[in-house]
Amino acid sequence: MSRTPEEPPVPTASPRRGPSMADVAREAGVSGQTVSRVANGRTNVDDATRDRVLAAMRRIGYRPNSAARALRNGKFRSIGVIISALPTFGNSRTLDAIAAAVVAQGFSIILMPVTRPTQGEVTGAFSKLNEQAVDGVIILIEQHQLDQSEIELPHGLPVVVIDSSARYDYPVVDTDQADGAATATRHLLSLGHETVWHIAGPPQSYSAERRRKSWRSTLELAGAFVPPVLTGDWSPSSGYEAGLTLAADPSVTAVFAANDQMALGLLRALHETGRPVPGEVSVVGFDDMEESAHFWPPLTTIRQSFEAVGRHAVAALLTEIETGAEAGEPVSVPTELVLRSSTAPPPVS
Incomplete structure (x- = not known):
């Protein structure tokens, strides 16, 4: 149906404008400068006035423009995490710890999963995080590809790397995987077992490789026979398949599994x-x-402390963001042997 000339034009809807600083100032009965100081966390506002401004912000639903504030002070208060798209128990727990530490410091977190840690994917992830305006990046990728020479981390952002053997010009934080595996192996040998069999994690995992190498070297130092390695993929089902093989060999009396899920x-x-x-x-x-x-x-x-790894990684990144300091020595978080009921001396022949 056409509109006759006498009918008024239908008004077009305009996007709803959110409350502004001027609205907050009117609501709180203060100047716009005072609202700006409160929104930007300045300290030159007395407590009573600050409380009145914050109450006004809550009443009218005002939210400070973080992007504009970042342009003024050079900080976005946001951290990016580049993480493998294939989740593992360790990565999931470490990510939880990173998120908790980031939030505790008043930052937000932006995740950027990568399917394969190739140069193209890593560079693309950095570019996307730059577009998201982050202050720094934590890399949580355990695969060996990150350690290959063709993977060059782009410059321009503070970076912390978790779980890597590569000697980047960035802080590296990880659990002391080698000491943990050596402790597990020595514990079983100390009970009187002649040797210790091993179910290793996937070959592309740096953590799995360090645990396997440490298990082997610990047996060699003890003068014990080094059995062939069985390899799983971190899952209980792979531990079960390896377990069927081990169970069929009566000489097997002690097994170190590279993670609890395969042990299950x-x-x-x-x-x-x-x-x-x-x-x-x-x-x-x-x-x-x-x-x-x-x-x-x-x-x-x-026991490995994912919480400590996350805290150390965030602390190192925030120090880098604030000071621009170059990487120091890698941070190695210690492990702990937790004794329960699944280990005992070998059966008497």
């Missing part, structure tokens, strides 16, 4: 094949996930 699958395989734990076979895991204390039997394992 191993325990099931041993139970199903009539190899009691720890009566015939002792088992040690790695991680100390919350459920490990409730496995049957409760799992002896290596």
